[in-house]
Amino acid sequence: MGRTLDTSPYLIAPDPASARLTRAVTGTDQTGAEVALNVVEERPLTIYLNAQEIVTAMTIGDYPQYLALGFLRNQGMLKPDDTITGVDYDEELETVVVRTASQTTYEDKLKKKTRTSGCAVGTVFGDMMEGLEGVSLPATPVRTSDLYALAHLINRTPSLYLEAGAIHGTVLCQGNRPLVYMEDVGRHNAVDKIAGWMLSEGISADDKILYTTGRLTSEMVIKTAMMGIPTLASRSGFTAWGVEIARQAGLTLIGRMKGQRFVCLAGEERLIRDADPAQVADEPDRSGRKGAA
Amino acid sequence: MGRTLDTSPYLIAPDPASARLTRAVTGTDQTGAEVALNVVEERPLTIYLNAQEIVTAMTIGDYPQYLALGFLRNQGMLKPDDTITGVDYDEELETVVVRTASQTTYEDKLKKKTRTSGCAVGTVFGDMMEGLEGVSLPATPVRTSDLYALAHLINRTPSLYLEAGAIHGTVLCQGNRPLVYMEDVGRHNAVDKIAGWMLSEGISADDKILYTTGRLTSEMVIKTAMMGIPTLASRSGFTAWGVEIARQAGLTLIGRMKGQRFVCLAGEERLIRDADPAQVADEPDRSGRKGAA
Numbered sequence: 001m002g003r004t005l006d007t008s009p010y011l012i013a014p015d016p017a018s019a020r021l022t023r024a025v026t027g028t029d030q031t032g033a034e035v036a037l038n039v040v041e042e043r044p045l046t047i048y049l050n051a052q053e054i055v056t057a058m059t060i061g062d063y064p065q066y067l068a069l070g071f072l073r074n075q076g077m078l079k080p081d082d083t084i085t086g087v088d089y090d091e092e093l094e095t096v097v098v099r100t101a102s103q104t105t106y107e108d109k110l111k112k113k114t115r116t117s118g119c120a121v122g123t124v125f126g127d128m129m130e131g132l133e134g135v136s137l138p139a140t141p142v143r144t145s146d147l148y149a150l151a152h153l154i155n156r157t158p159s160l161y162l163e164a165g166a167i168h169g170t171v172l173c174q175g176n177r178p179l180v181y182m183e184d185v186g187r188h189n190a191v192d193k194i195a196g197w198m199l200s201e202g203i204s205a206d207d208k209i210l211y212t213t214g215r216l217t218s219e220m221v222i223k224t225a226m227m228g229i230p231t232l233a234s235r236s237g238f239t240a241w242g243v244e245i246a247r248q249a250g251l252t253l254i255g256r257m258k259g260q261r262f263v264c265l266a267g268e269e270r271l272i273r274d275a276d277p278a279q280v281a282d283e284p285d286r287s288g289r290k291g292a293a
Numbered sequence: 294m295g296r297t298l299d300t301s302p303y304l305i306a307p308d309p310a311s312a313r314l315t316r317a318v319t320g321t322d323q324t325g326a327e328v329a330l331n332v333v334e335e336r337p338l339t340i341y342l343n344a345q346e347i348v349t350a351m352t353i354g355d356y357p358q359y360l361a362l363g364f365l366r367n368q369g370m371l372k373p374d375d376t377i378t379g380v381d382y383d384e385e386l387e388t389v390v391v392r393t394a395s396q397t398t399y400e401d402k403l404k405k406k407t408r409t410s411g412c413a414v415g416t417v418f419g420d421m422m423e424g425l426e427g428v429s430l431p432a433t434p435v436r437t438s439d440l441y442a443l444a445h446l447i448n449r450t451p452s453l454y455l456e457a458g459a460i461h462g463t464v465l466c467q468g469n470r471p472l473v474y475m476e477d478v479g480r481h482n483a484v485d486k487i488a489g490w491m492l493s494e495g496i497s498a499d500d501k502i503l504y505t506t507g508r509l510t511s512e513m514v515i516k517t518a519m520m521g522i523p524t525l526a527s528r529s530g531f532t533a534w535g536v537e538i539a540r541q542a543g544l545t546l547i548g549r550m551k552g553q554r555f556v557c558l559a560g561e562e563r564l565i566r567d568a569d570p571a572q573v574a575d576e577p578d579r580s581g582r583k584g585a586a
Contacts, residue, residue, distance in 0.1 A: 025531070027556050027557050027559075027561065029556055031570060032566060037556060039530065039532055040532050041534070042535065043534070164530070166508040166510075166529060166531060185532055216459070218335055238330070238332040239332060240318065240333065241335040242335065256458075261323055263320050264320050266320075
């Protein structure tokens, strides 16, 4: 299990050696002995849409532009037909400003809502559900052999999680190849960074699989569907609403994926069961990977 | 490990048998066989402070009044000297309205901020840091024998986590006794429910320990300090900023607590090392409990 492999299949892989992403701190262990630990960084990043301040996210701090773009897209604040004219990151101010050619409809909506309710926080969720209504996911088949291969590769990829813990990972995959592996202190940030990368690079979502270490909550399912990705897989468990939304949106939802085991709670008809689970090495009960948290 | 014990030490314990908190869903496993799973519920709850809509939280749905009170208190929107005249939950509308005798200063602030920046989301974090400045935590000593006893008890308490997974737990403790064990889909909600209970019952924080299954992020550390609790312990890992804030606020911070192991990264001088770690049963590498997620 300790073996790592070269990360060549990845377009973007974690960079656990980056000095900016972890910090050495010293403390004591249970015996009172001094210990030095590498812990992940966590920084505020304030996202603006044109002149409008939208949110301050707590992030590990890599790929701030992707995070801003992906957050705005996944919240439905940036529409597919908005023309993006700039994404400006200011490291000192800890801000990203996303600029569009014309004012987005979201800014109008926000002004209206803030006039009536005084605060936009409560509207974000409603907007996300609203954004889902127009989403139609392709019925892309999923090979179980690819799912097993992906889990095997991803679990052995050097990562901040293996280096410092206390972080979530999300990986954009195609067939049996993991393409972009993002990590962040919040799993929603990791997903948003992938969405921002896809938007920047003009990547099609139709044939992609999203793999996450985190739970399959409504937020994760909505974000995946908003990104147009038809398949979401996780080591972790489900929430009832996450399952319900996946079924409504036509998303293939696979959870509790460990070793040879998994559970499919939506999109069963799209699974091509071309792998014999008995031939897949089962995971020892504890592998240094995340549990069902 | 499979043994459970009666939950008599608790004032509030998880209720994994409650029909309202989980739902049975059916799917397929890796062999294609049908499986039935209990998964946790997740519901929106919109919190109002007087006439002001503040936020829509995603929650498992138990203790909505505690969640609303605790959220507002931990965000610094409710000050200690605000007189609460009502906490009204409407199950159908999925709302809680917290009413105060006079308008809180937060409502003024919110109106001002929404006029300038149009949105209050980004201000929440700033307000939390601002609220921390006045916080002075008592230098309460912590016995390592109590920490070990608490972890042992809590890990064996019947819970939604053991029943359905995909949920976080936070426990308010005193000495070696766990008092209030809250679970929720977001760990911040579990903490806020405890804060709401403490506020409702007028519970002193000075001699309490907060135990959580989740990571020790800045948000968790800030919330604990805002609650006036001098000690925070977790099975999971740290973020750099969480450690920094704990050290500034004078909070005793203990993480990676599994079996006989733990790491103390702040408040070492308050630890009374009255337990011999070698006498504590070490946890098998996998115990059905959360990892460092």
